Amino acid sequence: MPMTFTPFELLEWQGRLGPTATHSLADSGCRPIRLRDLVNSEQSLNQLLDSELSYPPTCGTEHLRALIAQWHAGNADHASDVIVTVGAAEANTVVVENLIRPGDHVVTMSPGYRQVWGAAHNRGAVVVDVPLDAQRGWRPDIDALADVVRPGTRAIAVTTPNNPAGTILTEEEIQAIVSIADRVGAWILSDEVHRGTELYTDEVSPTFWGRYDRVVSVGSLSKAFGMPGLRLGWLIAPPTITPQLRQRHEYTTVSAAGPAMALAELALTPATRTRLLNRYRGFLRESWTQMQQWVDTHDQLLSVVPPQATSLAFVRYHLDLPSTEVAEALHARAGVLVGAGAHFGTEHHLRFTYGQEPAQLAAALEKTSQVLKELSA
Ligand SMILES: Cc1ncc(COP(=O)(O)O)c(C=O)c1O
Structure with a gap:
């Protein structure tokens, strides 16, 4: 095991500076829904009020597991x-x-979102990062990946849609990554939490699930469904490892909360699911135009590869300053909280959660402009 523990820097940062930020563009679970938007009939309200607060089934209710399987397969x-x-x-x-x-x-x-990266470090793994390149639209370099994966590679971790870059892996890229993993028998851990947040299509992004016998896909209601406070997620894995995963899960939390499962069943019911996804994609599409226009007004200083999905813009700044320093200055001078590129393994970028209410986004971006002007003077 490693001698030093790798903390989750992004979450530490949000926890430390979030409470004193006046403009938060750091939380990728933006514009959450209200309970009343979900529980919007007398029947569903009564069902919830009458439900017993007993221990739920450890792996989730049968109905919810079926709805989640539907989402992936x-x-x-x-x-x-x-x-x-x-x-x-x-x-x-x-x-x-x-x-x-x-x-x-x-x-x-x-x-990338550094949870798996950090958790693997903390397990004592040798973690090798394959850089994605903005010049290639943040798309994976399949040849570079093939060079790094070797006999004995235990796992390849991917995130699609990507946090913070917003790229969606294509069917061809997914197939190529599966072939690389299959060659050496590596597992694929596919974090698909941002599925459903597509900007340019109403088709949900492709999943790795079902394409190979060593794939685990992970999902959640925190993003496209607008329910981060529910703390409701899932994994879907082949039967060769679900029993062991279940044992770990039983040690860790026993189960997710029963009321959260009941609300998740409502959210994933086909008609509600469509309504929630339309809602989220609708405001992303609106806010992206605003965000892009703002970046364009700083063309000497800022550039961005437009995301294909997510509420996130990973913006390059052309200043010779470390990203944590720029982000600290935004917080200290203007109360604006963004993610620093260093938190995602890529310097000279800031991650903006642009999918906010237009007025809030405008106010935060105006403040950001002032600070960037000071820093570049
Ligand atoms: C890629 C990715 N994975 C996992 C998570 C954690 O999601 P949850 O809120 O479901 O725990 C996040 C949250 O930002 C994320 O962006």
Whole structure:
């Protein structure tokens, strides 16, 4: 095991500076729904009020597992492969703890959400980051990935749609990554938490689930469904490892909360699911135009590869300053909180959660402009 513990820097940052920020563009679970938007009939309200607060089934109710299987596979056949967890955060933790042993070779990509990267480090793995390149639209370099993956590679961790870059892996890229993993028998951990947040299509992004016998896909209601406070996520894995994952999950949390499962059943019911996804994509599409226009007005200073999905813009700044310094200055001078590129393994970028209310976004961006002007003077 490693001598030093790698903390989750992004969350530490948000926890430390969030309470004193007046303009928060750091939280990727933006514009959450209200309970009343979900529980909007007398029947569903009464059902909830009458439900017993007993221990729920550890892996989730049968109905919810079927709805989640539907989300990944288009049918409920794989409901027994689903484990409902406390957010995707628990799902990622359980998978890493189960699959990764000290000394294992694990491949991740940067920029990326650093949970699996950090958790694998903390298991004592040798973690190799394959950089994604903005010049290639943040798309993975499949040849570079093939060079890094070697016999004995234990796992390849991917995030699609990507946080913070917003790229969606294509069917061809997914197939190529599966072939690379298959060559050496590596597991694929696919974090698909941002599925459903597509900007340019109403088609949900492709999943890795079902394409290979060593894939675990992870999902959650925190993003496209607008329910981060519910702390409701899941993993879907092949029967070869679900029993072990279940054992880890039982140690960690026993189960997700019963009322959260009941609300998740409502959210994933086909008609409600469509309504929630339309809602989220609608405001992303509106706010992206605003965000893009703002970046364009700083063309000497800022540039961005437009995301294909997510509420996130990973903006390059052309200043010779570390990203944490720029982000600290934004917070200290203007009360604006954004993610620093360093938190995603890629310097000279800031991550803006642009999918906010237009007026809030405008106010935060105006403040950001002032500070960037000061820093570049
Ligand atoms: C890629 C990714 N994975 C996992 C998580 C954690 O999600 P949850 O709120 O479901 O725990 C996040 C949250 O930002 C994320 O962006």
